[in-house]
Amino acid sequence: MYLEYIKSALSSIRSNKGRSFLTMLGIIIGIAAVLTVLIIGDGMKATVNGELDSIGATSITVSMDSTKTDKKFSPELLNDIEENIDGIYGVSPSQNMGGSFIVRDNLTYDAYISAGFAAMEKSGQVTIVHGRYFSKSDVDEAKKVIVLSQTTAKKIFGYENVVGQSVQLDAYGPVVEFQVVGVRKDMTLDTAFASFSDSPTLMADAPYTSICDAYGIASDNIESFSIYLEGENKEEVLSKTRSVVENVMGLRGENAVKISSSLGFDSTTDSILNIITSVVAIIAAISLLVGGIGVMNIMTVSVTERTREIGIRKSLGARTSSILTQFLAEAAILTFTGGMIGMLLGITISYIICKVIDFSFYVNPMLVLIVVAISTAIGLFFGIYPAKRAAKLDPIEALRTE
Amino acid sequence: MKKLVEIKDVCKIYNPGENEVRALDHVSLIIGEGEFVAIIGQSGSGKSTLMNMLGCLDTPTSGKYFLHGQDVSHMTDDEQSDVRNREIGFIFQGFNLIPSLTALENVELPLIYRGVGKKERENLSKAALNSVGLSKRMTHKPNEMSGGQQQRVAIARAIAQAPPILLADEPTGNLDSGSSKEIISIIKRLYNEGRTVIIITHDPGIAKQAKRIITISDGKIVSDMMNPDYVD
Ligand SMILES: Nc1ncnc2c1ncn2[C@@H]1O[C@H](COP(=O)(O)OP(=O)(O)O)[C@@H](O)[C@H]1O
Numbered sequence: 188m189y190l191e192y193i194k195s196a197l198s199s200i201r202s203n204k205g206r207s208f209l210t211m212l213g214i215i216i217g218i219a220a221v222l223t224v225l226i227i228g229d230g231m232k233a234t235v236n237g238e239l240d241s242i243g244a245t246s247i248t249v250s251m252d253s254t255k256t257d258k259k260f261s262p263e264l265l266n267d268i269e270e271n272i273d274g275i276y277g278v279s280p281s282q283n284m285g286g287s288f289i290v291r292d293n294l295t296y297d298a299y300i301s302a303g304f305a306a307m308e309k310s311g312q313v314t315i316v317h318g319r320y321f322s323k324s325d326v327d328e329a330k331k332v333i334v335l336s337q338t339t340a341k342k343i344f345g346y347e348n349v350v351g352q353s354v355q356l357d358a359y360g361p362v363v364e365f366q367v368v369g370v371r372k373d374m375t376l377d378t379a380f381a382s383f384s385d386s387p388t389l390m391a392d393a394p395y396t397s398i399c400d401a402y403g404i405a406s407d408n409i410e411s412f413s414i415y416l417e418g419e420n421k422e423e424v425l426s427k428t429r430s431v432v433e434n435v436m437g438l439r440g441e442n443a444v445k446i447s448s449s450l451g452f453d454s455t456t457d458s459i460l461n462i463i464t465s466v467v468a469i470i471a472a473i474s475l476l477v478g479g480i481g482v483m484n485i486m487t488v489s490v491t492e493r494t495r496e497i498g499i500r501k502s503l504g505a506r507t508s509s510i511l512t513q514f515l516a517e518a519a520i521l522t523f524t525g526g527m528i529g530m531l532l533g534i535t536i537s538y539i540i541c542k543v544i545d546f547s548f549y550v551n552p553m554l555v556l557i558v559v560a561i562s563t564a565i566g567l568f569f570g571i572y573p574a575k576r577a578a579k580l581d582p583i584e585a586l587r588t589e
Numbered sequence: 590m591k592k593l594v595e596i597k598d599v600c601k602i603y604n605p606g607e608n609e610v611r612a613l614d615h616v617s618l619i620i621g622e623g624e625f626v627a628i629i630g631q632s633g634s635g636k637s638t639l640m641n642m643l644g645c646l647d648t649p650t651s652g653k654y655f656l657h658g659q660d661v662s663h664m665t666d667d668e669q670s671d672v673r674n675r676e677i678g679f680i681f682q683g684f685n686l687i688p689s690l691t692a693l694e695n696v697e698l699p700l701i702y703r704g705v706g707k708k709e710r711e712n713l714s715k716a717a718l719n720s721v722g723l724s725k726r727m728t729h730k731p732n733e734m735s736g737g738q739q740q741r742v743a744i745a746r747a748i749a750q751a752p753p754i755l756l757a758d759e760p761t762g763n764l765d766s767g768s769s770k771e772i773i774s775i776i777k778r779l780y781n782e783g784r785t786v787i788i789i790t791h792d793p794g795i796a797k798q799a800k801r802i803i804t805i806s807d808g809k810i811v812s813d814m815m816n817p818d819y820v821d
């Protein structure tokens with residue numbers, strides 16, 4: 188019997204093609220918009236994550252919200268974290284001493300020095316080509332040792348393997364001698380900095396403690412530090428870090444600790460995507476709502492136009508539920524068809540966009556199911572009022588109408 | 590003769606209170622199985638109201654209606670629908686075919702609501718259309734047929750599922766005399782095949798075709814007699 192309702196609904200939709208299509212438009216646009224954004228979002232995540240995997244390990248950067256507190260981190264806290272949280276390679280301050288000068292043979296070079304712990308070697312970007320990276324004991328004892336990038340070594344010494352040489356570091360006044368213990372490959376970061384100035388910036392890494400010594404700054408003044416992750420446990424490490432920091436520093440509940448993933452599909456990108464998704468979701472929801480109201484409207488018109496038909500059906504023995512089902516089926520088929528067209532449109536648009544901006548394209552089968560469910564549900568929901576009206580018609584009155 | 594329809598002291602009052610209209614005023618009536626009855630009366634006399642009552646489209650303000658001995662005067666809408674589907678074949682003045690459906694589909698409707706399977710439904714409907722001489726018009730839509738043909742489709746629809754009562758309200762009211770004759774002869778044939786037929790009309794010429802003539806005026810039965818001129 189239900190097959191009959193569907194057949195009759197289809198023939199009624201077919202006999203009103205133009206009107207049916209216009210009615211579906213809201214649903215089509217709504218579904219197409221949601222799908223496009225969701226598919227592109229998925230593609231963007233997949234693409235970014237894929238690129239990150241090729242870069243290597245990810246890290247988390249922790250800093251303080253200076254509007255909430257002026258507390259700074261201490262090296263002890265960093266050691267605490269390193270010892271107490273599993274699944275990490277290590278922890279290091281991420282202090283950059285810009286505008287430093289390396290001096291040799293009375294020539295001065297602009298330099299950019301990363302001051303950190305030995306764990307910085309594990310950041311996933313450091314590749315030693317000569318000598319070694321500075322060690323934990325170098326840090327503990329504040330040894331004046333330094334690791335130069337290949338470019339820096341070549342620029343200052345004219346050749347690459349400069350292990351055993353020394354450079355002077357001009358720490359805004361005092362000039363301190365540092366022993367070169369290693370040379371590392373240039374990092375993507377170096378190149379990034381280099382692109383900002385005409386001459387390539389010279390990069391070097393040195394123990395945090397030694398730099399503090401040289402510059403005469405207190406070592407428990409760490410403004411931010413990095414945690415190098417072993418694997419895919421970012422969320423867990425993030426929440427543990429937050430609780431350790433808040434406990435040790437007495438900042439519980441103040442929301443003063445800022446944590447971000449410096450590499451990786453970090454929360455900023457994620458939240459931008461989420462904002463875009465919610466905006467489009469709202470637009471889509473409105474469009475679906477308007478579409479639904481359109482369906483309600485057209486079904487009401489259809490019930491009025493077909494009052495006599497309803498009277499005839501009732502006189503022939505149609506029950507209230509038969510009429511209800513017939514009109515609900517018509518509304519649901521209308522929105523379902525709209526949903527399908529919207530889906531094809533959305534998939535096509537997102538496919539084209541993904542190809543053009545080179546994102547990976549993938550349609551989650553769940554999305555298809557959800558579209559089917561939502562579009563049908565809209566029809567049933569907005570169809571119920573006109574369908575009830577039809578079902579409740581008095582057969583005598585209905586038969587009297589022209 | 591077994592009682593098929595029994596109406597006891599039925600009133601139908603529209604707009605109760607000041608401007609009330611007594612469309613049926615204490616009407617009592619018994620119709621037996623296999624009768625051929627014409628209900629005749631002037632316009633506004635209450636014929637359609639009686640027909641709606643007999644057809645279980647309406648319920649009386651007071652009084653009782655027994656169909657096959659079952660009280661059908663105070664049923665829910667769905668129960669009434671079921672009784673109509675099972676017991677009554679309607680033939681209306683305005684044919685009342687659904688314009689978007691073919692002749693065959695129109696005839697199938699009551700069978701759909703009865704839950705008859707597709708194959709059997711088709712067979713019954715085709716047989717009904719054959720018996721009214723429309724075997725060549727099955728796939729035609731109502732607007733592709735003449736008035737007489739449309740009314741024949743409506744008759745096929747009324748008899749397809751073999752209900753005990755055929756209820757015709759001014760069946761020839763919209764037809765030319767040629768088609769009218771055709772329709773009346775079909776209705777007579779159906780009576781001769783054993784069906785109970787009730788025709789409602791204002792036309793004495795039509796009423797004279799029936800075996801029993803009931804005259805109503807102002808909602809009351811004023812005469813109820815066997816037709817002396819009836820010819821088989
Ligand atoms: N729905 C209604 N509301 C009020 N009065 C009605 C209604 N239907 C019929 N009537 C009145 O009841 C009387 C009988 O009507 P009806 O049964 O249609 O007569 P007939 O079919 O013999 O012309 C008429 O006076 C008519 O005006």
Ligand SMILES: [Mg+2]
Pocket residue numbers: 636637
């Ligand atoms: Mg009438």
